[in-house]
Amino acid sequence: VCACVRESVCERERESVCECVREGVLFLSQSPEAACLSAEDISPSSNGPRDDDPDDLFAEATEEVSLDSPERQPILSDGPSPAITPVTPVMISPRVDDEDEEENRDTFDIQISVSDPEKVGDGMNAYMVYKVTTKTSLSIFSRDEVCVKRRFSDFLGLYSKLASKYMHMGYIVPPAPEKSIVGMTKVKVGKEDLSSVEFVEKRRSALERYLLRTVKHPALLKDPDVLQFLESSELPRAVSTQALSGAGILRMVNKAADAVNKMTIKMNESDAWFEEKQQQFENLDVQLRKLHASVESLVCHRKELSVNTASFAKSAAMLGNSEDHTALSRALSQLAEVEEKIDQLHQDQSYADFYLISELLGDYVRLITAVKGVFDQRMKAWAKWQDAQVMLQRKREAEAKLQYANKPDKLQQATDEIREWEGKVQQGERDFEQISKNIRREVGRFEKDRVKDFRVVIIKYLESLVHTQQQLIKYWEAFLPEAKAIA
Amino acid sequence: MTSISEDSDKEKMRSVSVDLNNDASLVIDIPDALCERDKVKFTVHTKTTLSSFQKPEFSVPRQHEDFIWLHDTIVETEEYAGFIIPPAPPKPDFEGPREKMHKLGEGESSMTKEEYAKMKQELEAEYLAVFKKTVQVHEVFLQRLSSHPMFRKDRNFQIFLEYDQDLSVRRKNAKEMFGGFFKNMVKSADEVLISGVKEVDEFFEQEKNFLLDYSIKIKDATAKAEKMTRSHKIADDYNHISGALNNTAADNNTAFKKHLEKCAEVFEKLRKVEDRMASDQELKLTELLRYYTRDIQAAKDLLYRRARALADYENSNKALDKARLKGKDVAQAEENQKQCLQKFDKLSESGKKELTSFKARRVVAFRKNLIEMTELEIKHAKNSVSLLQGSIEILKSN
Numbered sequence: 054v055c056a057c058v059r060e061s062v063c064e065r066e067r068e069s070v071c072e073c074v075r076e077g078v079l080f081l082s083q084s085p086e087a088a089c090l091s092a093e094d095i096s097p098s099s100n101g102p103r104d105d106d107p108d109d110l111f112a113e114a115t116e117e118v119s120l121d122s123p124e125r126q127p128i129l130s131d132g133p134s135p136a137i138t139p140v141t142p143v144m145i146s147p148r149v150d151d152e153d154e155e156e157n158r159d160t161f162d163i164q165i166s167v168s169d170p171e172k173v174g175d176g177m178n179a180y181m182v183y184k185v186t187t188k189t190s191l192s193i194f195s196r197d198e199v200c201v202k203r204r205f206s207d208f209l210g211l212y213s214k215l216a217s218k219y220m221h222m223g224y225i226v227p228p229a230p231e232k233s234i235v236g237m238t239k240v241k242v243g244k245e246d247l248s249s250v251e252f253v254e255k256r257r258s259a260l261e262r263y264l265l266r267t268v269k270h271p272a273l274l275k276d277p278d279v280l281q282f283l284e285s286s287e288l289p290r291a292v293s294t295q296a297l298s299g300a301g302i303l304r305m306v307n308k309a310a311d312a313v314n315k316m317t318i319k320m321n322e323s324d325a326w327f328e329e330k331q332q333q334f335e336n337l338d339v340q341l342r343k344l345h346a347s348v349e350s351l352v353c354h355r356k357e358l359s360v361n362t363a364s365f366a367k368s369a370a371m372l373g374n375s376e377d378h379t380a381l382s383r384a385l386s387q388l389a390e391v392e393e394k395i396d397q398l399h400q401d402q403s404y405a406d407f408y409l410i411s412e413l414l415g416d417y418v419r420l421i422t423a424v425k426g427v428f429d430q431r432m433k434a435w436a437k438w439q440d441a442q443v444m445l446q447r448k449r450e451a452e453a454k455l456q457y458a459n460k461p462d463k464l465q466q467a468t469d470e471i472r473e474w475e476g477k478v479q480q481g482e483r484d485f486e487q488i489s490k491n492i493r494r495e496v497g498r499f500e501k502d503r504v505k506d507f508r509v510v511i512i513k514y515l516e517s518l519v520h521t522q523q524q525l526i527k528y529w530e531a532f533l534p535e536a537k538a539i540a
Numbered sequence: 541m542t543s544i545s546e547d548s549d550k551e552k553m554r555s556v557s558v559d560l561n562n563d564a565s566l567v568i569d570i571p572d573a574l575c576e577r578d579k580v581k582f583t584v585h586t587k588t589t590l591s592s593f594q595k596p597e598f599s600v601p602r603q604h605e606d607f608i609w610l611h612d613t614i615v616e617t618e619e620y621a622g623f624i625i626p627p628a629p630p631k632p633d634f635e636g637p638r639e640k641m642h643k644l645g646e647g648e649s650s651m652t653k654e655e656y657a658k659m660k661q662e663l664e665a666e667y668l669a670v671f672k673k674t675v676q677v678h679e680v681f682l683q684r685l686s687s688h689p690m691f692r693k694d695r696n697f698q699i700f701l702e703y704d705q706d707l708s709v710r711r712k713n714a715k716e717m718f719g720g721f722f723k724n725m726v727k728s729a730d731e732v733l734i735s736g737v738k739e740v741d742e743f744f745e746q747e748k749n750f751l752l753d754y755s756i757k758i759k760d761a762t763a764k765a766e767k768m769t770r771s772h773k774i775a776d777d778y779n780h781i782s783g784a785l786n787n788t789a790a791d792n793n794t795a796f797k798k799h800l801e802k803c804a805e806v807f808e809k810l811r812k813v814e815d816r817m818a819s820d821q822e823l824k825l826t827e828l829l830r831y832y833t834r835d836i837q838a839a840k841d842l843l844y845r846r847a848r849a850l851a852d853y854e855n856s857n858k859a860l861d862k863a864r865l866k867g868k869d870v871a872q873a874e875e876n877q878k879q880c881l882q883k884f885d886k887l888s889e890s891g892k893k894e895l896t897s898f899k900a901r902r903v904v905a906f907r908k909n910l911i912e913m914t915e916l917e918i919k920h921a922k923n924s925v926s927l928l929q930g931s932i933e934i935l936k937s938n
Contacts, residue, residue: 337788337791340787340791341788343787344788347784351777354771354773358771358774371757372758372760375750375754377754381903384906504796508799518810519924519925519928522925523925525917526918533914536907539910
């Protein structure tokens, strides 16, 4: 039995290999029963593969797997639980309908912070551990306040689980932060310099934003993997995250897009909303990238200005020392001090530029990739539905032929198959409608959040600029009497 | 525009205690200038009550090379050896704006129309700023000459102001240029001389030490200041951001659209303020340092000349001793020695005056510019604050 996430009526899947396997997006599980469990029934302890599984999770994915074949290897070790908890789409989605969502919004009371990065181990095997603190009054959590220690690959593991569970249903799953080989290597090697400190801070901040975004999603907040991540003191190490990265997962999931494009089936879009929205997101993608590039340039130039101001400050101090007119000498030294303070100001502002705006824009560029992925999932669902219809037609034709040939035993089988495919067609249609509905809701939520996020951030950023200018005024006003005192 | 020189010249005159009426008797300014390709044609306008001039008011066109010629003739005039000679104005440098214009042309396709128009505007403003600066610095040079009791009477100076034909005929021919070149080489040898000379006069000993050290420091400070003001390019980034925000706004739903447009507007206004902050800092601080780097060099040149005179005097003493020993040409040697001593004393006397007034001039100029720069920075920062706070109010209430 293929426990593929995408198949809902799994026991009956006998002949055809799950499409996902073909397209390379599949997490296979050994245990058949797990296939049809709904999310509720999965206990938190069912997550997490064993540490020592060396196999690349996706290496198996591209194999043709015959369901009865003995060489179908378990991707995961014989644990009590599959790595991925498969979810039947039909059962999940009604849970989070609009009323629930509104309710969630009103009672959204959860604070998450990622802090205290600590280096564990030495050399190339070293890694950073972060403290994740959750403060909440929500009842799904077992305590008001929980602290756990997590490493970067744990976050990636969480994302991979969530993506595999929810993306095909049209949920926009926030992507995890990017891996960085260069950045991490510096940290591992033990360079205590400014750039590795900055790197760790950048990552810490990104991880925090990631978690906050994830729990803001009403369905994800209740997800057992998320709960386990936030609460459980021991988290089995996510396997094969060497090969996994946020972008990597997205790419794999979005391979569907390539498959769809390669298929010459052009989707008959009956719903103009989707076409419009897709175009909008394409445009938004381009615009945000451009804006992001401009802000990155701003950050860079401000840093440069800070460095040059510091260098000038030193030179002015030297000049002040050399000056033989006492009052002027004093004033020049004061000028040097002011410039030094200003250079620090520039540097602080550049951090604000970066963390407030630049990183946010980067997050949104990645989120939009996730959104586009979700639209592609819908096209896949549509294609699947169409495929089923085609298949049904064929089965009907086959039956008709058999009727003429008068082979009663084969006829029975044909009739059975027709019923089977009728069911699939119905399921395909339902799935398609469900994912369309989900996407509409998700996109609506995404737009609201986006607007809110940007509004808040823009105001925060402008306030940071105000603060900088006010400091400037302070420094120069303190210097003015010194300049006037030159006599 | 002539802020650097006006006050400093008044100060100089006060300390040199010359008749202040000379002030109005010779007034020079550069009311306009034409820029053709790379060549700048300055219009030098003179108003005078001095009888040595043919007319009371007149204008002539001059090029940068004419200013250099005038400077060099004054440097080479023996009589002026005891004065600090106003530094020659630097060559007009439009490299910066020209490079930008090139980049603008290349990047035209990747920018929106508004962005392009804005950058073009900026570029024109920058061009204008360079232009104004070069006019100012040429004007200051002439005004320092006109306010100096000796220089204003210089024959070549008068020719420069009056001669209504092209000066290039009178300018250095190849031989003279080579002569000037040679003189410059000798000057750097004097650097060694000046530090090596045994100084008896306390005043000059101090001045020498001060000037040698200070010239290094101020050169460095100028370079760092230039780098700092050059990198104050934040305004450009604000421009791009503003453009990008406008683009994003164009596509958005209405409520957010206004928000984004307002934001774009804020960045646009901020850009203008940042621009002015950077250019004011450049004008008041960097230009000040640049000018005084050159002036310090002129003061050092005075010291060289004096040191050379001292060396000549010492040599003449030795020659006299030798002559006395040999019993030949003693009278000649005595005369030579007397003249060397006279020259040296004259240089020392006027040199002392010049260096003292130079210090006063420098202090006044620094004070003025530092105060003006600080006041402008405060003004701009306050503008930014009110602009930002106003926008935050609007955005919050939306």
